[in-house]
Amino acid sequence: MPKHTYELSVAWTGNAGSGTSAYDAYSRDHLVRVAHKRAIEASSDPAFRGDSTRHNPEEFFVASLSSCHMLWYLHLCATNGVIVNAYVDDAVGTMQEERSGSGRFIDVLLRPKVTIGAGSDAALAARLHEEAHRFCFIANSVNCPVRCEPSIEVSTP
Structure with a gap:
């Protein structure tokens, strides 16, 4: 049977300068990238300290x-x-x-x-x-x- 593989990259963009030094010291923002397509700006749900303007x-x-x-x-x-x-x-x-x-x-x-x-x-x-x-x-x-x-x-x- 045929198999299909889906490759993508998720890159964290939320380092506010001190990495994950504390739970509230970093953003949950990240980019979802698939080759030859626009990146999707993502975050976590706002209930988990995410950005409500980004998809989760x-x-x-x-x-x-x-x-x-x-x-x-x-x-x-x-x-x-x-x-x-x-x-x-x-x-x-x-x-x-x-x-x-x-x-x-x-x-x-x-x-x-x-x-x-x-x-x-x-x-x-x-x-x-x-x-x-x-x-x-x-x-x-x-x-x-x-x-x-x-x-x-x-x-x-």
Whole structure:
């Protein structure tokens, strides 16, 4: 079976002059770099002394699940004759902190709002979300539940 490798670099940019000499002595800012692409400015969640103007790993996690589901869904619609005109997912992930300071995601909810073309099969469009979920590389790789509550709207001609 084919294997795919994804390489990137994460570089800490938050040394305020004294490194990690104290918990509050450094910024959590960092850059995520992938060759030949723009760098993404990232930090930790503001609850963990991060910069609220930058993306954080928890957001990346939820975005990865949402994006993977969407891409599979669009593929399945294209190959099954369902015309998608618009797709927006207002996804939400819930992380639970433990007393030790660690944490884990306990749930991710995808809420795609899909607009399909007049004449497309709305029932099939809804079912294809289940198939997309089964194929999603990212959802197949995580240990928390990933739920999907889609809504389908048919465009008027």
